[in-house]
Amino acid sequence: MSEHTITVAGVAVDTRHWIGGERVASAGTFTDVSPVDGGVLGEVARGTAAEAAAAVAAAREAFPGWAATPREERARVLHAIADGVERRLEDLAVVETADNGALLRSHRRGVMPRVAHNFRFFADWLLRLGHEDFDTRGHTNHVDWDPAGPSVLITPWNAPLMLATWKVAPALAAGNSVVLKPAEWSPLTASLLADIAAEAGLPAGVLNVVQGYGSEIGDALTAHPDVRRISFTGSVPTARRIAASAAANLTPLSLELGGKSxxxxxxxxxxxxxxxxxxxxxxxxxxxxxxxxxxxxxxxxxxxxxxxxxxxxxxxxxxxxxxxxxxxxxxxxxxxxxxxxxxxxxxxxxxxxxxxxxxxxxxxxxxxxxxxxxxxxxxxxxxxxxxxxxxxxxxxxxxxxxxxxxxxxxxxxxxxxxxxxxxxxxxxxxxxxxxxxxNCFFVRDLRAPFGGSRHSGVGREGGTWSFDFYCDLKNTVTSPKGWRDHG
The missing domain is CATH 3.40.309.10 (Aldehyde Dehydrogenase; Chain A, domain 2)
Incomplete structure (x- = not known):
């Protein structure tokens, strides 16, 4: 076991970043404390602009190959990740409870099974994603969902892995490479996800995980000119900062923010x-x-x-x-x-x-x-x-x-x-x-659009709406004239 590995509830967790298929340490660390008893879980790599740049570079390098990977193969890898989540469900549950204090019984029975479902759902949805061709005065219109590019996903601490995979799964299914930045109050299961994804055969650089404070690494990620999509779940003030950071590059945003329902x-x-x-x-x-x-x-x-x-x-x-x-x-x-x-x-x-x-x-x-x-x-x-x-x-x-x-x-x-x-x-x-x-509450279906109005967010994700965000939609119009006779 390396000096960068901690043991949480009997589970080994590497506290370094995951960049380009390798573990990467930082000069500094931050202390991760359990809300259950106030005990220190360990020291976690504290990323800076340098790690942000390295992660985006790895995602940029990996993107063309993953984008060109046939849909069926991308779906297979996502199902393999889901298999890995299910094999390690107990590990994920006990680590997340120690890290963010949510009920262990909920993690075992609902949250971690939902993590696996996130990957399976978007893998299956990818295979049936499409739009019927339609006619315009004898011309054929064909709609494609083209992978957009490296995507930065910034996730909250209240349901760390479930909300991370709600973003990671459709982004990967769409053919994008990903830089995941988990909340500094609950970063550990994101590290385990990197291990699971690598074991499932996800190519190096397609999923990168960087840890740290938003002010030190988040801004460097959201302002990076090579980033093509940013999805964020969190507070309104942080969303304003991210939007301002992304504005210079006109990077499309999906924001799921606060509520007072x-x-x-x-x-x-x-x-x-x-x-x-x-x-x-x-x-x-x-x-x-x-x-x-x-x-x-x-x-x-x-x-x-x-x-x-x-x-x-x-x-x-x-x-x-x-x-x-x-x-x-x-x-x-x-x-x-x-x-x-x-x-x-x-x-x-x-x-x-x-x-x-x-x-x-x-x-x-x-x-x-x-x-x-x-x-x-x-x-x-x-x-x-x-x-x-x-x-x-x-x-x-x-x-x-x-x-x-x-x-x-x-x-x-x-x-x-x-x-x-x-x-x-x-x-x-x-x-x-x-x-x-x-007459019910919290009944969620991934086929449904999800997002907020007013200050509760921008955009919708779920089902095809997720692919609409993580892809560049392209319409190709073809004339029936002009074809050469190769007979």
Whole structure:
């Protein structure tokens, strides 16, 4: 075992970059700390502009060969990567839980299987990607999806590997080479992915992984003139910086940003279902961009809804995410915990009332919290907290419900609980959101478009939409005239 290899939950992880099919160290490192117990996991290579340039150069060199690889072979390699993920599912699950604090049971049963599915789905979609030829005054139009080129993918810490492969899989399927930059708070499973991809036969340089801080390596990646696509999931301020960096080269961007999504509970809803949906928003300690953190309840059922919610939420178990009985784990980082606590303190000082929770606990834990008595224009209602903090507001009628739901700068998702099918159609048609769930939550299908409106993002990915982004679409128009007779 090399000096650059650490052992996390019994799994060996190389902490160097993966560039051009080789492990590459940096002069500096950063410390990776587990949110589970505050223990140091190891020192991770801290990339700079030099590593960024090397990674893009490797991707540029590898791109022509991978782009020219037949679709069937690209799909085969992606399926082989999925096979590797499934073989190492337990390794990936335990390492990611140690690295970002999400529930081990969720990683085992849902998240890591979804990682494998990401590769299988886009491999299969690639093989049926196409558009029927069509006629224009006797001329034939033929549409192609041409690989765009080296792609920089910058991913967040809340679901590190799943969200990384949501980008990596379609980019590779499209024929692009990739430079993946994982979040510095949770970089380890990206390193394991590099090993899995190499073992699956992905050519050197097609997937590169570089670690480090955005200010030190991210800017060098997003401003690089050889980069043809940038996909980012994260905060609005960082997205602005990336967009400004990419502007000089007119590099196309896909941005999936923050959310402040509403859950609308109408009086005709199944209240037990509505309460279950509301409590589900505490998943991953509230560190979910899609979470419906603004609970909007019709006045006539607000008291009963609140009573049932308190009863249900009080039974949640918060603690060690490695324990199968735990429902809510820790916050990712002390800085994030301080941010959450600050939001709640300021809200209470402004007149909000904590129906449940409201305090941090020992370690990196914040209690599941529900705040009532909040004003629509208050910070706690308008800004993303990214923690286990929900707000409760009431509305008098459908018109007010829609107005309150749409009254933020975000538009990532929305959830509606109602027993009236006609109302569901009316309300969902008026909500500003990239995804709307009715009487359910977090049902995701890779065939569907995904992305946000307003400050929640730019563009859509999923199914053919992903290939539309990662490719240059080309239409070839052919005249029936002018062919030579070779007979």
């Amino acid at each position: 509403p859950l609308l509970v109408f009086a005709d809803a199944d209240l037990d279902l509505a309460v279950d949906l509301a409590v589900e928003q505490y998943d991953n300690a509230g560190q979910v961009c899609l979470a419906a953190t603004r609970i909007l309840v019709e006045e006539t059922v607000a008291e009963e809804f609140t009573r049932r919610f308190v009863d249900r939420a009080s039974r949640l178990r918060q603690g060690d995410p490695r324990d199968e009985a735990t429902d809510i784990g820790p916050t990712i980082h002390p800085r994030q915990l301080e941010k959450i606590e600050g939001f709640v303190q300021r809200a209470v000082e402004a007149g909000a009332r904590a129906v449940i929770g409201g305090h941090r606990r020992e370690g990196q834990y914040f209690e599941p919290t529900l705040l009532a008595g909040v004003a629509q224009d208050s910070e706690i209602v308008q800004e993303e907290v990214f923690g286990p903090v929900l707000t409760l507001q009431t509305f008098g009628d459908e018109e007010e419900a829609v107005r309150l739901a749409n009254d933020t700068r975000f538009g990532l998702a929305a959830t509606v609980a109602t027993g009236d099918e006609e109302r569901a159609r009316r309300v969902t048609g008026r909500l500003v959101a990239g995804t709307v769930w009715v």
